Amino acid sequence: MPFMQTHDILVRGTGAAGLCTALALSRQGLAVALLGPLAEPEQEDVRAYALNAQSVALLRTLKVWDALPADARTPVQDMHVEGDAPGAAIDFSAWQQSLPELAWIVDAAELERALRAAVKFAPHVTSMAVPVPAALEVLAEGKASATRAALGVRMERHPYGQTAVAARLVSDRAHAGLARQWFRSPDVLALLPLDRPTPGHGLALVWSLPEEAAQTRMALNDADFTALLNDVTSGVAGQLVLAGPRAQWPLALACADRLCGPGWVLVGDAAHVVHPLAGQGLNLGLADVAVLAEVLAAREAWRALGDEKLLSRYARRRLGPVQAMAQVTDGLLHLFASEAPLVKELRNRGLSLANHLPPLKRLLTARALGG
Ligand SMILES: Cc1cc2nc3c(=O)[nH]c(=O)nc-3n(C[C@H](O)[C@H](O)[C@H](O)COP(=O)(O)OP(=O)(O)OC[C@H]3O[C@@H](n4cnc5c(N)ncnc54)[C@H](O)[C@@H]3O)c2cc1C
Known part of the structure; x- marks a missing residue:
């Protein structure tokens, strides 16, 4: 007897x-099987995410945004970005651009905690210990996705040699509400x-x-690390004190060579890492989710959820924005890592010039906000 399909969607990850x-898909009445741990991780994620307006809108729709503790999300009103020459800087201000905020900084651990709590109460989501047959598999297994590899999807990793x-x-x-970033060739500090x-x-x-420098800084004791940080930031953000453990992530650029196939689709870091x-x-990952939900909701009544033609609508809509963002982040990193005197001069002049061009700043902000 052929196995019975009890779920519309299997989300892996x-x-x-x-x-x-x-x-998002359970809100459409689809029966979702969810594969992956839902327990509190052993180690708390120390990161905070800068989330744009589109991501916040999605989290609001999913009723997760308002469930976050008030101190786990902070609006960014201003942003100051410095180059590596005196006076080379650009400032962004929500007020000047008539925006309520430029972005939100969100505690990563709290966000995932709120999401885990929400799925436990979601009416059509069932947590599974093993994969179940479903019309569509959404692969959200992160950058090292094993299911993606088993499908033969290539995702070449280009390491930055940075941590x-x-x-x-x-x-x-x-x-x-001020976010600061220093492009200090070759490191970037935020x-x-x-x-x-x-x-x-x-x-x-x-x-x-750079990897070696990161290891040296990770090996410092808290007092020496803090002293170095205060030295590098020259006190402009005040006297800084470490308030918890440090953690590290190796950095790379990677984009999957396909985003979908018959009965499967990639979202999040399983599809792209920047x-x-x-x-x-x-x-980018949350924009994947929003677009996938839109595409599935708009499908013809006769079309199956795993229909490749349907899923290619998702892939077409995501390919451009993902490639553009990969190019922007990669380009910026290389521009600010270069030691060539001419490149240094140009990038710092470019920052100062852009700082005096309000329309360009509006465009840059709109891009960063997900517009
Ligand atoms: C230092 C740093 C700072 C960052 N800052 C920002 C930021 O400011 N703003 C921003 O937008 N992004 C930021 N990011 C990127 C962001 O962290 C990632 O894009 C995001 O966490 C990816 O989420 P994900 O769910 O796709 O993957 P992951 O978070 O990697 O989740 C994948 C999940 O799948 C599970 N899994 C793996 N294999 C399987 C399997 N076979 N079966 C079932 N489950 C499986 C894993 O256990 C994991 O829970 C930052 C990244 C780094 C490294």
Whole structure:
């Protein structure tokens, strides 16, 4: 007897992309089987994500945004980006661009906790310990997806030779909703405002460094690491103190050579991995989820969920934005990593010039907001 299909969708992976997919598709009345751990991870994720307006809108629709503790999400009102020459900087302001905020900084662990809680109560989502047959499999297994590999999808990894060091900090100066980023050739350092662990004074650090330098900094004791950080930031963000453990991630660029096939589709890091310097990886993943939900909701009544033609509508809509973001992050990294004097001069002049061009700033902001 052929096996019975009890579910419309099988979502493989319980990271943010998989959990959002399960929630979004269950809202359409589809029966979703969810494969992956739903228990609290042993180690708390120390990262904070910069999420754009589109991602926040999706989380609101899924009723997850308002479930986040107030101190786990902080609006960014201003952003200051510095090059590696005196005066080379660009500033963005929500107020000047008539926006309520430029982005939100969200505690990664709290976001995943809220998503896990939401799927436990979602009416059409069943947590599974083993895969079950379904009309459509959504692969959200992250960058090392085994199911993607078993399907023969190629995803060539281009390592940057860089590692991101992340940690939480507290400053003696109020963050005032200001995000700061330094392009310090070859490293990129970001301090993002987050009301956790201390309201008004918490900061999330993301420091992308050449691998060896990252290992050296990870090996420092807390006091020496903090002293180095205060030295590098010259006190402009106040006196910084480490507020928890440091964690590290190797960085690479990778895009799958196909986003779908008969009965399967890729979302999130299983489909694309970008450098975190622009804070766009999960934003891309959540945009995948939103587009997939739209495409499935708009399907013809006679068309099966796993129909390749239907799924290729999703792939066509996602290919352009994903490739564009991969190129932007990759281009920015190489531009700011170059030691060539002419490139250095041009990039720093470019920053200062762009700072005096409001229409260009509006365009850059709109892109970052997911417009
Ligand atoms: C330092 C750093 C900072 C970042 N900052 C930002 C930012 O500011 N903004 C932003 O938008 N993005 C940011 N990102 C990117 C973001 O972290 C990722 O894009 C996002 O976490 C990917 O989510 P995901 O659900 O696709 O994958 P993952 O989070 O990797 O989840 C995959 C899940 O699948 C599970 N899994 C794996 N294999 C299987 C299997 N065979 N069966 C079942 N389950 C499986 C895993 O256990 C895991 O739970 C950052 C990344 C880094 C490294």
